[in-house]
Amino acid sequence: MKHPHRDEWVPFLFGESSPEAAQTLNHHLAECAECRGRVEAWRRTLKRLDDWQLPGQRRGSLFFQPVMKWAAAAAIVLGIGFALGRFASPSPDAKAMARLEGSIKASLAAEIEEQIRSGVAAELQRGVAARQFASTTALAALEARIDAARKADAAQLGAEFESVLQTQQEEDRAVTQALLSKLQEDHDRDFLSLRKDIESVALVADEQLQDTHSKLLQLAAAKLGP
Amino acid sequence: MFKKTLSNLSGLFSISDEQAMWRVQMDADAQAFALLMERWHDRIHGLCARMLGNVHTAEDVAQEVFARVFEKRKDYDSDRRFSTWLWRIAVNRCYDELRRLQRRQEFSIEHNEEEHALVPDELIETGSPDQHAVARDEADIIRHALAQLPEIYRAVVVLRHYHGLKLREIAEVLDVPEGTVNSRMAEALSQLTVLLEPRFPNFKPLRAAPEKRTREPLLI
Numbered sequence: 001m002k003h004p005h006r007d008e009w010v011p012f013l014f015g016e017s018s019p020e021a022a023q024t025l026n027h028h029l030a031e032c033a034e035c036r037g038r039v040e041a042w043r044r045t046l047k048r049l050d051d052w053q054l055p056g057q058r059r060g061s062l063f064f065q066p067v068m069k070w071a072a073a074a075a076i077v078l079g080i081g082f083a084l085g086r087f088a089s090p091s092p093d094a095k096a097m098a099r100l101e102g103s104i105k106a107s108l109a110a111e112i113e114e115q116i117r118s119g120v121a122a123e124l125q126r127g128v129a130a131r132q133f134a135s136t137t138a139l140a141a142l143e144a145r146i147d148a149a150r151k152a153d154a155a156q157l158g159a160e161f162e163s164v165l166q167t168q169q170e171e172d173r174a175v176t177q178a179l180l181s182k183l184q185e186d187h188d189r190d191f192l193s194l195r196k197d198i199e200s201v202a203l204v205a206d207e208q209l210q211d212t213h214s215k216l217l218q219l220a221a222a223k224l225g226p
Numbered sequence: 227m228f229k230k231t232l233s234n235l236s237g238l239f240s241i242s243d244e245q246a247m248w249r250v251q252m253d254a255d256a257q258a259f260a261l262l263m264e265r266w267h268d269r270i271h272g273l274c275a276r277m278l279g280n281v282h283t284a285e286d287v288a289q290e291v292f293a294r295v296f297e298k299r300k301d302y303d304s305d306r307r308f309s310t311w312l313w314r315i316a317v318n319r320c321y322d323e324l325r326r327l328q329r330r331q332e333f334s335i336e337h338n339e340e341e342h343a344l345v346p347d348e349l350i351e352t353g354s355p356d357q358h359a360v361a362r363d364e365a366d367i368i369r370h371a372l373a374q375l376p377e378i379y380r381a382v383v384v385l386r387h388y389h390g391l392k393l394r395e396i397a398e399v400l401d402v403p404e405g406t407v408n409s410r411m412a413e414a415l416s417q418l419t420v421l422l423e424p425r426f427p428n429f430k431p432l433r434a435a436p437e438k439r440t441r442e443p444l445l446i
Contacts, residue, residue, distance in 0.1 A: 007408040010415075014386065016393055041423065042415045048422050049387050052368035054275050074296070075254040109297055116289040124285070161256075 004028060009039055013046075074108045076164050243308035251299045262308075263292050269389060270316050276384040277320035278327075279373045287323050291316045313391070313399040317381050324377055371421040379414035382407055 004025060011017035012025045029036050081104060241249075246262050249255035270291050274284035294315055302311055372380055378400075385391045385399065393411070397404040 006412045006416075007405065010408040010411045011393055013415075014393065041419045045415055045419045045422055046387060048364075048426060049368055049372075049383070049418075051364040052276075052372070053365065054272055054281060075256040078254045105297065109293060112293050112296070113290065116293065117286065120285050120289060124282070 001032060003032065003035055006038075009035070009042070013039060013042055074112065076161065077104065077108070080164075080168065244304060247299070247302055247308045247311075248304050250296065251302055251304065254296075254299070259292075259296060262295070266312060267292070270312070272388060273313070273316050273384060274320055274323075276372065276388055277317070277377070277380060278323060279369050283323070283327075287319055288316075291319050294319065310395065310398050313385065313389075314401070317385075317399060320381075321377060367422070367425050371418055371425075374421060375414055375417055379410050379417065382410045383414045383418070386411065 008017070008021070008025065012022060017025065029039065081101070241258075241261075243262060243265065246255075246258040249258035250262070267288065271281075271284055271288040274287045274291070275281045278284050278287065291312075295312065298315070302308070372383065375383070381400065382396055385396045386393065391399065393407050394404055397407045400407065
């Protein structure tokens, strides 16, 4: 009997083979004890894998606070850096900027990592201590405290973020305003000088016109004369 | 203004992973990043724990995965699924960690007593000491068998069985043809079967607890 290739049983096992392939394989399975034995053994193995369950992660959400704080800090620093870079110099030194960015990135990454590690360690210790020693009520009180602290933290973080954002926006606005008024000034100056030029041209033209006119009159008088 | 920030925050909860990652990529958006972490932390931690065989190391590595996501945010291709990119970073980070541990000869599951903490959670809460001991043994047998697989085989089993990825998605995550995933899975299942069959002489396919667990492979 010709058996299907071993790999063909994999999509079949997970219900991912095409209907035609599944039909062929089912047909074969009904007749072939050898392949049936293999597929059943694989099914048993997969079922056994469920015996390894990981502990629940109820404390998980507590981990996000320090990380979020650092991510927000990173975002603010990067944002300020970008704004400064945009307005500081008309011909930025690209290499220096890249170096600066690289070093900021590296130090931020290191700090985030350190913060994450220490945060995780602290949370783990707290979690273990709570499990071992705290009664249900003590645990509830602790959770309430943590929750309150987290809320206060979030509010403070939000306010800080807001104020930094506002300052940055004001700076941006001031710079834009300065640029605009300078443009307006330039424009006015140009306009004035252009107007002066045109006026002088017109004046000259007028004089010449009058000159020509009087010459013509003289000429006509001479012709009409005796 | 603060109210506006809060409404932005609540608006974030309805956006897709791809949209959130786009915000992280464009504006280094801290809120969007926190949202992605909240959504994905447990799954990434689970992957790391299964790959490394140690929940504590897994926590460190999972955090490093997210730090890397933020660091590499410019490399994310917004036309592709965020999950594929994230799983790939996580799997690669696990490979790196395994190599590092092997170099330091620390990856020795047999001598790691701490790992007895890896028991089904419901048994920690309610189980009798006897049940506890049995569950610990079975979990240890599985963990040990998985650790004996070469890491490229372990990755396909973990992604498919514990995280419910389709074989096609696994191929995308690992950047290999689907046929390669199938053959790695076939080899992994064959090796696991050889390792596990003799360890469960009285295995009964129908037990009370596993039914509940198999239905929710993502909840770990």
